[in-house]
Amino acid sequence: xxxxxxxxxxxxxxxxxxxxxxxxxxxxxxxxxxxxxxxxxxxxxxxxxxxxxxxxxxxxxxxxxxxxxxxxxxxxxxxxxxxxxxxxxxxxxxxxxxxxxxxxxxxxxxxxxxxxxxxxxxxxxxxxxxxxxxxxxxxxxxxxxxxx
Amino acid sequence: xxxxxxxxxxxxxxxxxxxxxxxxxxxxxxxxxxxxxxxxxxxxxxxxxxxxxxxxxxxxxxxxxxxxxxxxxxxxxxxxxxxxxxxxxxxxxxxxxxxxxxxxxxxxxxxxxxxxxxxxxxxxxxxxxxxxxxxxxxxxxxxxxxxx
DNA sequence: TCGGGATCATTGCGCATGCAACGAGTTTGC
DNA sequence: GCAAACTCGTTGCATGCGCAATGATCCCGA
Numbered sequence: 001x002x003x004x005x006x007x008x009x010x011x012x013x014x015x016x017x018x019x020x021x022x023x024x025x026x027x028x029x030x031x032x033x034x035x036x037x038x039x040x041x042x043x044x045x046x047x048x049x050x051x052x053x054x055x056x057x058x059x060x061x062x063x064x065x066x067x068x069x070x071x072x073x074x075x076x077x078x079x080x081x082x083x084x085x086x087x088x089x090x091x092x093x094x095x096x097x098x099x100x101x102x103x104x105x106x107x108x109x110x111x112x113x114x115x116x117x118x119x120x121x122x123x124x125x126x127x128x129x130x131x132x133x134x135x136x137x138x139x140x141x142x143x144x145x146x147x148x
Numbered sequence: 149x150x151x152x153x154x155x156x157x158x159x160x161x162x163x164x165x166x167x168x169x170x171x172x173x174x175x176x177x178x179x180x181x182x183x184x185x186x187x188x189x190x191x192x193x194x195x196x197x198x199x200x201x202x203x204x205x206x207x208x209x210x211x212x213x214x215x216x217x218x219x220x221x222x223x224x225x226x227x228x229x230x231x232x233x234x235x236x237x238x239x240x241x242x243x244x245x246x247x248x249x250x251x252x253x254x255x256x257x258x259x260x261x262x263x264x265x266x267x268x269x270x271x272x273x274x275x276x277x278x279x280x281x282x283x284x285x286x287x288x289x290x291x292x293x294x295x296x
Numbered sequence: 297t298c299g300g301g302a303t304c305a306t307t308g309c310g311c312a313t314g315c316a317a318c319g320a321g322t323t324t325g326c
Numbered sequence: 327g328c329a330a331a332c333t334c335g336t337t338g339c340a341t342g343c344g345c346a347a348t349g350a351t352c353c354c355g356a
Binding site for chain 2: 008018051113123127
Binding site: 072073093095096097 | 303
């Protein structure tokens with residue numbers, strides 16, 4: 001058994017396993033900040049990127065954060081409406097828009113980071129140190145084998 | 149550097165890495181069957197589940213396949229409209245609906261399976277045998293650490 | 297210098313999604 | 327035996343999404 005060439009098991013299929021794992025991890029994680037702060041995943045990602053470096057354009061985020069530019073643009077609009085993000089014209093290139101976190105946005109982000117990191121720690125706590133190294137290395141390899 | 153306790157790196161954040169990896173793998177994979185057969189991911193998943201065992205209810209799929217029941221219901225509707233799936237009343241429990249692949253649906257599925265498996269093989273070919281074992285084990289562990 | 301092509305952010309459109317509500321059917325408890 | 331609680335699948339609604347088109351701006355070559 002298990003050698004039937006016609007058998008296809010969704011449960012053993014790597015793309016499916018990755019999709020299920022990622023979506024559940026993401027759901028559990030956003031449960032730790034979503035309820036308290038009312039942030040969606042795209043919004044959280046934009047904030048995380050802006051926290052790493054301010055005055056960034058939409059296309060910078062698009063390139064780094066695996067989101068379509070329209071998704072970035074809309075997430076930024078929602079964040080601006082809530083006062084977490086500021087949108088200013090780029091000094092020299094008028095096509096670009098310099099996005100940055102407001103003080104309030106920075107404050108919210110700083111409250112979320114410990115929650116996110118502790119969630120990650122708990123998740124990783126089930127793995128041995130060696131497993132964690134393997135995981136990092138393997139995801140790197142797989143990411144390289146994939147478009148973009 | 150890199151030890152700043154306030155630093156948060158999205159790139160190193162496991163939930164983010166998993167989300168990016170899964171979505172890119174999923175996109176590349178559906179490129180191999182989506183164009184040819186016009187199937188979305190939810191539709192493919194429903195078919196894969198029905199191929200494992202016929203006459204299944206919506207809630208069976210919901211439980212096994214990580215999709216909301218409304219998502220399953222609508223995917224089934226689309227598949228039925230294209231003649232790939234049949235929908236019959238359950239013999240004893242009239243609340244349930246027995247879903248199964250039509251002959252045409254089975255034929256389409258059998259054409260896709262080799263494409264999916266070869267995609268998976270190519271992806272895994274970048275990993276050593278030991279890495280693959282680790283990956284399977286690690287995803288199992290992580291899946292157990294997550295809700296549902 | 298200036299005109300065509302590229303780049304940037306936004307938006308309109310059609311569609312998929314999640315959630316809650318609903319209607320039909322079934323089980324449970326008394 | 328029957329009412330209340332539950333289960334199952336569908337659907338209405340608001341929202342977010344991907345994609346292509348748009349307008350504004352910039353770059354580059356002749």
